[in-house]
Amino acid sequence: MANSASASFFTQAKALLLKNITFQKRNVKTNVRLILFPVVLCVLLFMLQLLLDTQLDKSKFKCGCMCADNRTKISQCPDSEKRCGVQYSDFFQAPMCAIPNPVEWPPLLQLPAPPNRAVRTGFLPFFDLPDASCRRTDSCPLSLLFTGENHSFALSVSEKMFRSTLSISDFGSNFLAGLAVNVLGSESEPERNNFIEPAFSSDLPIYYLQTNCSGTENSGFSFPSPTGANNEIKCALAKNLWRNSSTDINSELYKGYQRGNSEGQVNEIVSAFDFLNSNGNRYNVGIWYNSTYRQDAGFTANALLRIPRSVNLISNSFLQFLLGPGTKIILEFVKEMPKPETIFRFDISSMVGPLFFTWVILQLFPVILTSLVYEKQQKLRIMMKMHGLGDRPYWMISYGYFLVTSVIYMLCFVIFGSLLGKNITIEFIPLRIYPFSLMLLTLFSGLKIFTVNDYSIQFVFYFIYINLQIALAFLVATMFSNVKTATVTAYIGVFGTGLLGGFLFRFLVENTSFPSKLMVGGWIILMELYPGFALHRGLYELAQFSIPGNRRGTDGMKWHNLSESTNGIKEVLIIMFAEWIVMLFAAFYIDQVLSSGSRKGPLFLLKGFQKKSPFQKLDTHMQVSKELSQMEKPDVIQEKEKVEELLLEPTINHAILCDDLRKVYPGRDGNPDKFAVRGLFLSVPPGECFGMLGPNGAGKTSFINMMIGLTKPTSGTAFVQGLDIRTQMGGIYSTMGVCPQHDLLWDSLTGREHLLFYGRLKNLRGSVLTQAVEDSLKGLNLFHGGVADKQVGKYSGGMKRRLSVAISLIGDPKIVYMDEPSSGLDPASRKMLWSVVKHAKQNRAIILTTHSMEEAEALCDRLGIFVNGSLQCVGNAKELKARYGGTYVLTVTTSSEHEKDVENMVQKLTPNGNKIYHLSGTQKFELPKEDVRISDVFQAVDVAKRKFSVSAWGLVDTTLEDVFIKVARQAQTFDTFS
Known part of the structure; x- marks a missing residue:
């Protein structure tokens, strides 16, 4: 019958909860460090922010007045030396000062420097390109490539792009306006801000492109620049080259720029034009330009790349083709957009963007995973199961604890980040170019990610993710059995996820240049199935909405923003919620199938729909000869018959009944099967202590493991309190106590706390629980001297062993398994332990x-000697010694020359004497009890002493150890010959 007083679900849950709370109190410092980890990082970032703000608060980062001598303070600088606002000689002021009317600059083409202009090479074998010798005199022409379906049309239009001559009279009174009429270019590289065109602020020449450079014009002349530079204007020959297709152009552009020549120089083309299907009635042109002149990808506007002039040239050529040479659209100037004064503010935390927050949140994963794997590695989970803790309370309390920890962690993170965010004013440079603005959304979002976005959205996002993370930890924990391996793997995953999310996944989210947006979206969704990337995507979207007045024109993310097509957080929430449910179910399923102590079949969920079939036994012919040899032993036959009689009764009153129990481990690598337990029949009534004796490898551990649920029997079964070990281990656990061979304890809990926890699992409560714990501690000498309230990690090996015995006996379990309980104990502690066990066996098996x-004789009512998986004999110590003993053992020690005399003496006592030991004058003989009397032995030794010297002698009855050795040898000998 099952124990009616077994602990309920809520009692088990409460016991585990109290144990976990106590355990966490012992580790309060670790928990505080964990929860304060994001707070400490935010404080560190805040201190760095203050330092950066202090530096950015200096006058050189602000628009205002500065002294011409930078070493003189502005307060001591005379008015004549002050320079206020943007000065041409102080270009650094341009990003900070308000510029309501930016400077107008003539439009330019981006030209390659003379040593880099395209020439004929081995990998560009076009004969219309100049010979490489022109580079020695800086006379290489500027090459432009053309193609199109209508060759003649393209040729006619392209010939009108450049003038053939340049006259100084074109300039008039406005020198810069005169330059704008001509096609100008520069080899100087564009910069992030074109308030000052770098071509006119350096000493590099300004080129005017023509179809013919001759006479004095080619020698060049100079003109004054508003920036103070002295630019030389020089003629540059523009050469239009025809190619058969856009593929040829693309190949030439790529090969020329990427491969270069033997000296590391590149072969640059100015630009290329594809007229496509253009004609006199239709104008459709594609333009190639060299975007590698951008200083940073996504930072430079098209105007700064000097692209407008290319568009204007090809448009003017078409107009002149249609309306004559006098028709043109004059591109007078390009300039920066007007802008207000800008205050530089950089938020350190946001400079790492979602990458930083991804790492902060993901670092909870290794903590949860290692905690789960630690219980698995130390076998603490199965120890709790064997003392009655069910799977449902374990999962509920463990999951709940990790959830509470994660919620507290995230609350500290968000609350503290919000407080810091309110103290930092964040502004940004309002550039209008999309790639730059997109970058700034991350660079300047900062701690605003907490304060600006709707807190309810953040709560839903973080709550779903931490639940997903916990479910993932439970699932991954089933794959690990070693804490170190799990920890290393988890942290590699944390850092790898952050890096891949920041440099790969984010690239896919932001990049819009792929030919198929649907394909990219598919890859993004596929990658978001990995929880770490889903977290990164959610943080990225929150960062995009964290700047007031950003490109969406919203003040942070609100619920209605989730419907926007460009906002991916909605799909992230759906994916994470679905994965949370799936992973939690998968983790529970795998745990039930694989975990020790409750292993179930893969189809255990369909158990209710399956037809119950009788348990199939092994073939009866398996190891027949060995079973016959076992059946020949009368005591073993009698035990089998007793078991069969008890099984026929309506109710099973015996505590333990083993019915033909077998365990076979399949052979591997060509080895035969290993028969660990062979057809065991055993009955143990309440109030009996049954001792299992046997050599190492006899099968004792396999038998115990089947009885406590660690492994399932291959065939046969056993009944514990009437419950079948194959299907009802859950009920058996509530009536069972186990003292394992190795102590399974929490180092940070005290002995008293261990007993309180396991007592609660056995449904003890209130004063009954307190008294049971006190009695257990006193009975095993763990009460006095503060031992009971000392952490187990500080116990000696013997104290831990005594605590394990106390745990196995608390709560009055009806069945107790003790695997070498006195190992490692001193004699005094061993005697005390024996006393406890003798008292405990009065009402339990x-x-x-x-x-x-010695321990077997002192404690066990019956003994069974187990050899090669078979029970060789059963009985109490006296019966076994009488059955297998029947002899006296005579030991005599003499000098070596008198050994023969001792043998003669034994032969006179009995011709059936058998010498069993001989070493350096010491001999042992077995003397049948029916052949000799003790008095005869004493008399014979006394006579021998008169004839020769006897150093020592002794006569003893058969010991249990002699019986054990004899039975083991006989069984092993039979096994060898059979």
Whole structure:
């Protein structure tokens, strides 16, 4: 019958919860460090922010007045030396000062420097390109490529792009306006801000492109620049080259720029034009330009790349083709957009963007994973199961604890980040170019990610993710059995996820240049199935909405923003919620199938729909000869018959009944099957201590493991309190106590706290629980001297062993398994332990394994000697010694020359004497009890002493150890010959 007083679901849950709370109190410093980890990082970032703000608060980062001598303070600088606002000689002021009317600059083409202009090479074997010798005199022409479906049309239009001559009269009174009429270019590289065109602020020449450079014009002349530079204007020959297709152009552009020549120089083309299907009635042109002149990808506007002039040239050519040479659209100037004064503010935390927050949140994963794997590695989970803790309370309390920890962690993170965010004013440079603005959304979002976005959205996002993270940890924990391996793997995953999210996944989210947006979206969704990337995507979207007045024109993310097509957080929430449910179910399923102590079949969920079939036994012919040899032993036959009689009764009153129990481990690598337990029949009534004796490898551990649910029997079964070990281990656990061979304890809990926890699992409560704990501590000498309230990690090996015994007995379990309980104990502690076990066996069944014959005789009512998986004999110590003993053992020690005399003496006592030991004058003989009397032995030794010297002698009855050795040898000998 099952124990009606077994602990309920809520009692088990409460016991585990109290144990976990106590355990966490012992580790309060670790928990505080964990929860304060994001707070400390935010404080560090805040301190760095203050330092950066202090530096950015200096006058050189502000628009205002500065002294011409930078070493003189502005307060001591005379008015004549002050320079206020943007000065041409102080270009650094341009990003900070308000510029309502930016300077107008003539439009330019981006030209390659003379040493880099395209020439004929081995990998560009076009004969219309100049010979490489022109580079020695800086006379290489500027090459432009053309193609199109209508060759003649393209040729006619392209010939009108450049003038053939340049006259100084074109300039008039406005020198810069005169330059704008001509096609100008520069080899100087564009910069991030074109308030000052770098071509006119350096000493590099300004080129005017023509179809013919001759006479004095080619020698060049100079003109004054508003910036103070002295630019030389020089003629540059523009050469239009025809190519058969856009593919040829693309190949030439790529090969020329990427491969270069033997000296590391590149072969640059100015630009290329594809007229496509253009004609006199239709104008459709594609333009190639060299975007590698951008200083940083996404930072430079098209105007700064000097692209407008290319568009204007090809448009003017078409107009002149249609309306004559006098028709043109004059591109007078390009300039920066007007802008207000800008205050530089950089938020350190946001400079790492979602990458930083991804790492902060993901660092919870290794903590949860290692905690789960630690219980698995130390076998603490199965120890709790064997003392009655069910799977449902374990999962509820463990999951709940990790959820509470994660929620507290995230609350500290968000609350503290919000407080810091309110103290930092963040502004940004309002550039209008999309790639730059997109970058700034991350660079300047900062801690605004907490304060600007709707807190309810953040709560839903973080709550779903931490639940997903916990479910993932439970799932991954089923794949690991070693804490170190799990920890290393988890942290590699944390850092790898952050890096891949920041440099790969984010690239896909932001990049819009792929030919198929649908394909990119598919890859993004596929990658978001990995929880770490889903977290990164959500943080990225929150960052995009964290700047007031950003490109969406919203003040942070609100619920209605989730419907926007460009906002991916909605799909992230759906994916994470679905994965949370799936992973939690998968983790529970795998845990039930694979975990020790409750292993179930893969189809255990369909158990209710399956037809119950009788348990199939092994073939009866398996190991027939060995079973016959076992059946020949009368005591073993009698035990089998007793078991069969008890099984026929309506109710099973015996504590333990083993019915033909077998365990076979399949052979591997060509080895035969290993028969660990062979057809065991055993009955143990309440109030009996049954001792299992046997050599190492005899099968004792396999038998115990089947009885406590660690492994399932291959065939046969056993009943514990009437419950079948194959299908009802959950009920058996509530009536069972286990003292494992190795102590399974929490180092940070005290002995008293261990007993309180396991007592609660056995449904003890209130004063009954307190009294039971006190009695257990006193009975095993763990009460006095503060030992009970000392952490187990500080216990000696013997104290831990005594605590394990106390745990196995608390709560009045009806069945107790003790695997070598006295190992490592001193004699005094061993005697005390024996006293406790003797008292405990009065109302419960105990199965005890030991290698100490003294302990077996002192504690066990019956003994069974187990050899090669078979029970060789059963009975109490006196019966076994009488059955397998029947002899006296005579030991005599003499000098070596008198050994023969001792043998003669034994032969006179009995011709059936058998010498069993001989070493350096010491001999042992077995003397049948029916052949000799003790008095005869004493008399014979006394006579021998008169004839020769006898150093020592002794006569003893058969010991249990002698019986054990004899039975083991006989069984092993039979096994060898059979």
